[in-house]
Amino acid sequence: xxxxxKYLEQEFKPVIPDIYFKEPHILLIFRxxxxxxxxxxxxxxxxxxxxxxSARPQLYTVVNNHIRNLAVADLSLLxxxxxxxVIKEQDPYRWPLGEIACLYIFPLCDVFYGVSVWSITxxxxxxxxAIVWGCRGKRACYASIKSTKSTIAAIWFFSFLVxxxxxxxxxxxxxxYGLSDCTPIWPNKDGRNLMQQFYFIGTTAFWYILPLxxxxxxxxEISRKIRESSKFHEYIREERHSTSRSSSExxxxxxxxxxxRERHNTKAMKILTPVVLVFAATAFPGNAFRFMLLYYxxxxxxxxxxxxxxxxxxxxxxxxxxxxxxxxxxxxxxxxGFKSTLARTRSxxxxxxxxxxxxxxxxxxxxxx
Numbered sequence: 001x002x003x004x005x006k007y008l009e010q011e012f013k014p015v016i017p018d019i020y021f022k023e024p025h026i027l028l029i030f031r032x033x034x035x036x037x038x039x040x041x042x043x044x045x046x047x048x049x050x051x052x053x054s055a056r057p058q059l060y061t062v063v064n065n066h067i068r069n070l071a072v073a074d075l076s077l078l079x080x081x082x083x084x085x086v087i088k089e090q091d092p093y094r095w096p097l098g099e100i101a102c103l104y105i106f107p108l109c110d111v112f113y114g115v116s117v118w119s120i121t122x123x124x125x126x127x128x129x130a131i132v133w134g135c136r137g138k139r140a141c142y143a144s145i146k147s148t149k150s151t152i153a154a155i156w157f158f159s160f161l162v163x164x165x166x167x168x169x170x171x172x173x174x175x176x177y178g179l180s181d182c183t184p185i186w187p188n189k190d191g192r193n194l195m196q197q198f199y200f201i202g203t204t205a206f207w208y209i210l211p212l213x214x215x216x217x218x219x220x221e222i223s224r225k226i227r228e229s230s231k232f233h234e235y236i237r238e239e240r241h242s243t244s245r246s247s248s249e250x251x252x253x254x255x256x257x258x259x260x261r262e263r264h265n266t267k268a269m270k271i272l273t274p275v276v277l278v279f280a281a282t283a284f285p286g287n288a289f290r291f292m293l294l295y296y297x298x299x300x301x302x303x304x305x306x307x308x309x310x311x312x313x314x315x316x317x318x319x320x321x322x323x324x325x326x327x328x329x330x331x332x333x334x335x336x337g338f339k340s341t342l343a344r345t346r347s348x349x350x351x352x353x354x355x356x357x358x359x360x361x362x363x364x365x366x367x368x369x
Contacts, residue, residue: 038321045324046075052337065148070119074320077112095182099173102182107167114159121211128218215276270330282319286312
């Protein structure tokens with residue numbers, strides 16, 4: 001989100017802002033209300049996901065650790081990156097936070113998006129490993145849970161390395177004639193913007209193309225494995241009618257285990273499928289917009305350019321806000337967790353309010369005298 005905006009701002013310096021379409025006030029208000037509402041839902045939902053997973057030991061699994069990391073990244077994106085994007089969009093030529101924030105804080109914002117994307121990828125890879133390969137014994141399962149923290153740390157580190165670190169060398173802050181801006185200035189000695197092209201192509205591959213290919217591969221293989229498992233389970237069920245009673249009883253526990261595993265795998269796919277689809281759909285506009293800015297320069301004078309940018313912002317906010325909604329719809333565990341957490345919160349708030357009222361109604365020592 002930020003890198004798109006940074007490139008946009010850099011190219012806009014010589015352009016007169018009046019050439020762009022100005023939203024009617026009613027449309028501006030509606031859009032801001034929509035964005036803030038989506039962000040608010042996302043903030044509340046992601047906080048609930050973090051609280052539920054952290055407070056329930058039975059939810060401490062590899063997948064749920066990645067889901068919690070995804071919630072942390074999405075929450076950070078909604079409360080840090082999204083407000084900065086709105087500030088830049090509302091007044092592109094006045095950076096209100098000063099030089100220090102521009103040079104050292106603003107470049108960090110996109111790390112949250114990278115972590116969010118690779119957390120989804122890590123969930124897909126873990127489900128592929130568990131369903132297609134199978135978990136080779138309890139020791140292997142335990143080791144995978146222990147290594148989750150290392151995987152999460154690696155996701156944060158490489159997201160910073162690929163997305164943020166290059167920006168620290170090119171960020172620039174300027175003030176002139178009452179205007180100010182915070183934008184990267186890329187070296188351009190040969191006139192072809194090779195460093196900028198390398199960065200844009202590299203980040204697009206890192207946070208969209210490669211994760212999407214991995215998720216699609218995992219999805220196809222998991223679907224194939226589940227279909228094979230379902231067919232095998234159906235075969236066992238049919239064979240029961242052609243065997244003796246004693247033989248059928250011996251296979252009962254195996255059939256029960258197969259049925260339980262089948263339900264668990266299907267539940268995993270119910271969560272993974274919509275999360276990956278939402279990621280693919282909501283991340284596409286931003287990446288397409290960045291490439292249009294890079295390889296079709298005349299677009300910077302397009303009348304509705306900022307309208308396209310607003311579509312990108314809404315898409316990215318939706319990406320970070322919809323995941324908790326998906327969990328609450330497809331996962332019974334998260335749905336129960338959301339309800340119980342909200343119920344406890346309401347109960348605590350009611351108790352706190354009643355205690356305040358009792359203190360207020362309690363007579364003071366002067367009134368007693």
